[in-house]
Amino acid sequence: MLQRFKTLFFAILLTLAGFSVQATHIRAGEITVERVNCQSKTFVIYVTGYVDLIGGQVTFGGGTLDFGDGSEKIINIREDPRVTILIDEQPIEGGNGVGITRFRVEHTYSGNGFYIIGYTESNRNDGIVNMNNSVETPFYVETMVRIDATLGCNLHLPEMLVPPVDYGCSGVAFYHNPGAFDRDGDSLAFAFVTPRKAKDTPVDNYRVVNDPEFGGFQEGTTNLPATLSIDPITGDIVWNSPGITGEYNFAFIVKEYRKVDGIYYLVGSVVRDMQIIVDDCDNNRPELDVPDDICVEVGETVNFDVFATDKDGDPVKLEVFSGVLYFPDSPATYTPNPSDYQPQPGKLTFNWETTCDHVREQPYLVTFKVTDDPPQGIRLTEYATVNIIVVAPAPQNLQSTVNANRTIDLTWDDYSCSNAEKIQIWRRVDSYPLLPDECETGIPEYAGYTLLDEVPITTSSYKDDNHGSLLAFDADYCYRLVAVFPPPQNGESYASNETCGLIKADGPAITHVTVDETSLTDGKITVSWRGPFEIDQVLFPPPYSYELWRGEGFEGSVTTKVMSISSDTTFQDNGLNTMEHPYHYVVKLFDDNGQEVVQSVAASSVFTNPIPGTASIELDWSANVPWSNNTAGFPYHYIYRGHVDGADLSKLVLIDSVNVNRDGFSYFDDGSFNNEPLEEQILYCYYVEVLGSYGNPNIDKPQINFSQITCAQPNDTIPPCAPELVLLTEDCSTILSNQPCNFNNFYNEIAWSETLTNGEGCDNEDQIKGYNVYFSSTGEGDDSFELIDFVQDTSYLHLGLPSFAGCYYVTTLDRSNNESTPSNIVCNDNCPFYELPNIITPNGDGKNDVFRPLDEFSGGDASRCPRFIKSVSFKIFNRWGGVIYNYESGGENTIFIDWDGRDNTGTLLPSGVYYYTADVEFDLRRPQDRFQQLKGWVHILY
Missing domain, CATH: 2.60.40 (Immunoglobulin-like)
Structure with missing residues (x-):
């Protein structure tokens, strides 16, 4: 009292x-x-x-x-x-x-x-x-x-x-949102x-408000220092305590x-500067009881109660703050409204009928506030936030039809939310049961689907021809759809039902590409395939024979014939560098007349990369195959390692398994499987047994393939040395001197020496795995560079660029995946050109009727094309310096200006000399070089 x-x-x-x-x-x-x-x-x-x-x-x-x-x-x-x-x-x-x-x-x-x-x-x-x-x-x-x-x-x-x-009490935790x-x-x-x-x-x-100078302690204690925090996602502020x-x-x-x-x-x-007024008071903070975060499908109603209590028995007032209350269509509501004090326990009912317009990727933050009303002194508050995610409905009635030409037609119902932007089509081989919870949208990574294509939201059909290369024989292709919404709201729907289609076996299908022996020069891979047991034997009479072709890497062209015409359906390929490279294969089918009928879809070997760490080694493996290596029926891949059996340390034995549907194609070995930590001085070797399936009941499953043996040492953290980089691309103006004004085939070429530069803290004799190529369009700071490719050559051609502008550096990777420091940076830039005429004759004869920069069609040549211009702000002045015409590029306005000699009122100007300024923004790499003002005169003649 x-x-x-x-x-x-x-x-x-x-x-x-x-x-x-x-x-x-x-x-x-x-x-x-x-x-x-x-x-x-x-x-x-x-x-x-x-x-x-x-x-x-x-x-x-x-x-x-x-x-x-x-x-x-x-x-x-x-x-x-x-x-x-x-x-x-x-x-x-x-x-x-x-x-x-x-x-x-x-x-x-x-x-x-x-x-x-x-x-x-x-x-x-x-x-x-x-x-x-x-x-x-x-x-x-x-x-x-x-x-x-x-x-x-x-x-x-x-x-x-x-x-x-806001207001707080000394010794009582302060909450704000x-x-x-x-x-x-x-x-x-x-x-x-x-x-x-x-x-x-x-x-x-x-x-800071929790500085020890101010004598605060955590609520209910006399020795724990006060804390201050802000939740980076919800904005909840807690000062425990003033x-x-x-x-x-x-x-x-x-x-x-x-x-x-x-x-x-x-x-x-937005920066907010706020104030808290702290007083001594005999009051306990009220408490809120709110539901857990909510995910709701469009069309459903969010309805829940929020309760508030107060230990002192004081009346409480419940309030709600959220953008959802201010939607022009179907806003959320709450009762009682307006809020007022009520005997505790207090109650507020929140209600929101959701529509397609409410779909977005980020949750809606609905913040609830309770304030007590003591007989005397400061009122205290507490806040709680409920996240509500509005999820779009799944596309409906997805169906598939398999065609004779190794394509599959998909159809589905018109999508119910017209404000969506596109439909994503996801595909995998072999069916996968997907049972997402109410907050799981889109296609989860663990399900093993890959994004095949995207189509406009108004589309309701799609033909899958594997982007022109046709689908693989014998494979059961399965599909799901997801609707995607445009930025800035973004958002995606639940996944659709799955539909599958089995491709007819009228061509060869590779089933195994397994590494038998790992070597730099004498590696061995066995390739097996199935014959075309469903082929039209009238059109293509048996018996059948095959050729086997090989290419280096996971994909690309196959340039080496490794097996000539033969009726065999298995072959061991020898003399390979399986230690450093994966290989991919294609089988070609020939009929009894020696006529090539068709070839299989390519399939690669499994390749494993080790990543050494502190007392640990992580393995990652991958393959590019027409079947699925993460299936619902065979989710486990098996890890083999040496230095396990004390009697034979060179023998690789099974040590563990990985559920790839849950954990991906990765394994972390820190010795925990047998409680023996990895030793720094030992070289550990591994291979992976991979299980997969075509999803075809006529093909034995699982299909088992082995990776190469790969070795690494824990704590091998010394990186290789960096290469020396040079730019091979010719000067921009030289390349463009004979190119038309609409030229857009921009590229850059860089190269580096295989002999690494010496440097401190790097190993110049590491076994090199390859090189990472990094690119930045500006070269402004290390954060602007992004990894664009991994190569094993010592040169790189960067195609498909929007311009020449950009900078590069290269790093070296060793067999333990240690990365060198960046090489020297090399840069290229554009060569802007923008030349304005000094005479126009706007008399309608089609010659010099408008004021526009010179190009190959208006008195210039290819070397004088307006190039690399981002924007133009153009003004015409009379002889007294008054602005009589303004022009801004952007939208429908182009950088060509095309001024017809009229002022801002549309009146044709009389003959005479006028003056102009053109503030031009060039497409250049460095911001300080991008802006230039051109000044000149133009003579109007009739």
Whole structure:
């Protein structure tokens, strides 16, 4: 009772004294942004401040707004007609004298880029505990906007629904959630940042709120230091727990990521600076009871109850914060609404009828808040978040028809969600029972399907001809469909039913490619196949004979005939380097007349790679075959290793098995199978027994094939030395000197010496496995390089490029998969050209009627083509310097300008000399080289 009286007295004192901050001002705030439309680069900027209403001497809205493009605006929201006040010092519920002010400003950006919008205003409120001299410290927040057409149109940045002024009790864990959401469906990530007083300038002597200086301990303890955390996915903030009373500020950033082609790109961010007011109080935090996360199929209704209790028996108020409440179509609802205090246990009912428009990859965050209402003192809160994923329905009624020409026709019903983008067609050999749970969408990796193709969502049929190479004889091909939704929401459906089709055995089918002996020069592989027992013997009379052809690697051309005409259906291939290479084979069928009838689909040997680690070795194996090596009936592959039997250490014996459907084609050996750790000085050798099946009842199963023997030592971590790299591609202008303006066959060629460069910390005599080739379109920083290929040659031709611009480096891999440091970096770049004429005659005779850059059709030649131009901003001036015509490339406007001599009103200009500027963005590798302004004159003649 005494503690509650003290709390009441303190609350009354604060009310009378205006929280002891008569010169008070800003407690918290943020900037949110939305784009007017996708065709415009105009943005609406919302600045929100939370300020003191009691005893305050200064109103919010008299700061500086920096637009991040070199321009800024001195704001006076009550006098500037270009500023719209949306909320003006409106008290927030339960805010104890705290109000909100929000205003909006529009701004147009000139082009693509990253723009940091910052707002600075003096001053923060007085007495903030964890920074120095807060009343003289400016308040600063910022938001980043990215304009980039390649990432789609980003109309909205993250919004936060829960006010950033909250209350806590000393010694009681504090919980908060900002209620953030993104209307476009992008992913959000949360992290703490330091509060600032200006761009890139932190406030003076900032201390985190759980600093030992403030005397906090974890709730219920007197010796465990206080903690502060923010959940990077949900945004839940926990301060366990506040110590001395007072006002504290901290800041966090909400980053917005957009997934494009499987890669997440940062497209925006919002920094919120918030305040927690801590007091002594005799109150227990209320508690929430919410359901587990939910996955729901489109068309189903989400309906559940949330309950709240309070140990002190105080009334409780339940609230919900989420973007799903604001959908224009079929928004979520809840009761009671509006929220109000109710006797505990309190209850809130949430209801949401889902539609196709709600499908997205990321879950919807629905944040629930409970606030108690004690007789005296500070109200305490607790938050809980329920993730709701709306899943699209599976495509229905998938059926297959096998054709005589080794193709399969697929049909299915029209898809029920018209806002989906495409249908993915997945395929595997041999049926696989798939029983996904309610949150498992798409095709799981363990099921062994591969993506065959994608078709528009309006399509309801597909012919599988194996991309022109036809399907394998004797194989049972099985299919499933998945509907995929466009970015930014993305999202995918449940997998469809499975349908299968068995290809007729009217050609040879390879069943085994197994390594018999591992050697650099005398390796042996046995290849076996089945004859065409279902072939039309009238068209192709028996007896039949075969040729066997071989190629190096998992796939590619077969250039070596290893078995001439023979009736055998098995052959051992000798003299191979099975230690370093896999091999693939093709069987050709001949009839009684010696006429080649058909050939099989290629099949490769199994190849195993060891990856040494600390007291361990990891094995990965793979093969490219027309049957399936991960089947429901034979899910296990078997691992053999030497140095097991003390009597014969050279003998390789079975040590373990791997369920490849669950664990993939990988095995980690740390000696745990026999509780004998691997020894660093021992070379361990392995091979893998692989089981597979065509899914054909007429072919014996399982089909068993063995990999080569591969060896590695634990702790072999010394990498090989790096190669020396050179660029072989000719100069860009030389290549293009005789090429037409529409040339787009860009390539780069690099080479390196097989003799490795000497260096510290590398092994110059390692046995080389091959080389990794890395590429970056800009060369800006190590993070910009991506692995594009693994090769065993000492040169690389990079085809299919959008331009010449790019940088490369190469690393060496040894047999233990140790990778060298990067080689030297070599770069190539484009050679932009853009030349404008100085005369036009817009008289309609078809000659020089428009102003456009020279090319091979307008007075230029191939060497003067406009090349590698990304954008053009063009202006025409009269002789007094006035702008009379503007042009921006982009959308339907091209870089060719095609100005017809008219001003912005459409009026034909008289003869004379006019002046122009052209701000040209070149397609060059380095950002500092990309922009150039061209100036000149043009003479209009009639």
